[in-house]
Amino acid sequence: MLFTNFNIAFEPFRFENSYEYFAPYYFKKDGGINFTYIGGENYKYFSWDWYRIPKEKKSPQWTEPFFDKDAGDIIMSTYSAPFYKETKGKKEFLGVVTADISLSGLTEILASLKITPTGFAFLIFKNGTFIFHPQVNFIMNETIFTLAKKLDDSSLKNIGIQMVNGNIDALTNTSLIPGQKSWVFFHPITTNGWSMSVVIPENDVFADMHGITNRVTLISTIGLVFLLICVIWISRSITKPIRVLSNVTDEIAVGNLDVPIPAIKTSDEIGRLVDSYIHMRDNMKKYIEEVIHLTADKERMESELNFAAQVQQGFLPQEHPKYLNYEFGAVTVPAKFVGGNFYDLIPLQNGHLGLALGDFSGKGVSQLFTWRNS
Numbered sequence: 001m002l003f004t005n006f007n008i009a010f011e012p013f014r015f016e017n018s019y020e021y022f023a024p025y026y027f028k029k030d031g032g033i034n035f036t037y038i039g040g041e042n043y044k045y046f047s048w049d050w051y052r053i054p055k056e057k058k059s060p061q062w063t064e065p066f067f068d069k070d071a072g073d074i075i076m077s078t079y080s081a082p083f084y085k086e087t088k089g090k091k092e093f094l095g096v097v098t099a100d101i102s103l104s105g106l107t108e109i110l111a112s113l114k115i116t117p118t119g120f121a122f123l124i125f126k127n128g129t130f131i132f133h134p135q136v137n138f139i140m141n142e143t144i145f146t147l148a149k150k151l152d153d154s155s156l157k158n159i160g161i162q163m164v165n166g167n168i169d170a171l172t173n174t175s176l177i178p179g180q181k182s183w184v185f186f187h188p189i190t191t192n193g194w195s196m197s198v199v200i201p202e203n204d205v206f207a208d209m210h211g212i213t214n215r216v217t218l219i220s221t222i223g224l225v226f227l228l229i230c231v232i233w234i235s236r237s238i239t240k241p242i243r244v245l246s247n248v249t250d251e252i253a254v255g256n257l258d259v260p261i262p263a264i265k266t267s268d269e270i271g272r273l274v275d276s277y278i279h280m281r282d283n284m285k286k287y288i289e290e291v292i293h294l295t296a297d298k299e300r301m302e303s304e305l306n307f308a309a310q311v312q313q314g315f316l317p318q319e320h321p322k323y324l325n326y327e328f329g330a331v332t333v334p335a336k337f338v339g340g341n342f343y344d345l346i347p348l349q350n351g352h353l354g355l356a357l358g359d360f361s362g363k364g365v366s367q368l369f370t371w372r373n374s
Contacts, residue, residue: 004028005076005100007038009045014094021045027100050078051096058082062192064125065103065140075140076100077192107132107139116204118177126193128160151175159184163195177201241270245277257285 009023021039050063060081080098084091110132123132128143144160153175166188186197251259346354
């Protein structure tokens with residue numbers, strides 16, 4: 001429990017005319033609830049701040065932490081609220097009800113906060129005195145300003161000024177955690193004017209980020225290696241048939257049209273390229289066979305025509321007769337190997353000479369013999 005002590009303190013002679021001090025006080029000690037009355041010549045409670053200030057301001061108030069020897073024998077802060085008696089519409093002040101908060105309980109709560117592995121929290125009064133700090137010797141004995149002076153740290157002094165003024169901010173500091181740059185976040189507690197701060201080393205702030213970065217880097221590296229393996233495998237699967245086709249092309253280039261082309265049963269560009277190679281090879285073989293046949297037919301025809309030309313020249317007169325001192329000459333120049341024009345000189349009676357001319361359409365040996373037999 002945070003609230004450990006409770007008290008109802010009456011104004012002098014308001015509880016009974018015979019009681020100047022009447023303040024029943026309940027407090028927790030040694031694991032149980034204890035009861036006592038406070039007040040007397042050695043402890044005039046109505047002069048203490050926890051009683052006087054709420055009475056004067058007529059509103060609930062928080063006192064600065066104090067060490068109460070007469071009651072709970074602990075460091076505490078008191079929440080005090082005035083109470084009244086209403087008579088004929090008029091309020092009459094009777095006393096103050098208080099509840100004490102134990103700083104030991106608050107210390108346990110703040111100490112249990114695990115902000116970061118090396119971060120911590122601290123709490124200060126309005127005047128900068130430490131209510132809580134991980135170094136317990138600071139509590140109630142040191143202020144943030146005296147600590148800043150000892151450390152010769154102007155940034156810590158500025159943080160203290162900001163905190164006691166009730167500001168909200170986040171500033172950097174290098175002395176609260178020696179040797180490390182830290183972020184100091186602070187926020188006021190508006191109900192009592194205290195201020196709480198959280199100190200987080202910059203290394204802790206970025207520790208998770210560094211861890212995430214390392215994990216992302218590792219995952220990225222693994223992914224990159226896997227991607228590289230996939231790229232190499234895919235590249236080889238693509239280039240292997242291309243290398244095979246390159247070898248096939250070299251064989252075809254030197255005239256080996258019987259070189260086997262591996263069949264690749266895929267529907268991608270490589271598969272279509274292989275099909276095109278097979279189709280090209282088969283067409284080339286077909287065209288070469290046709291050229292061979294055409295060449296053979298042409299050679300056979302030329303042979304026949306040469307023979308026909310020789311026969312034709314043999315049919316033509318080799319010597320021309322002489323008549324009446326005339327000399328005759330003739331020449332035939334076929335447009336192709338064998339012409340369609342023929343002639344002959346035929347001696348006749350009475351010194352006459354006959355000239356025979358023939359013209360046959362078509363060329364070849366058959367036309368030649370047709371003319372010869374005419």
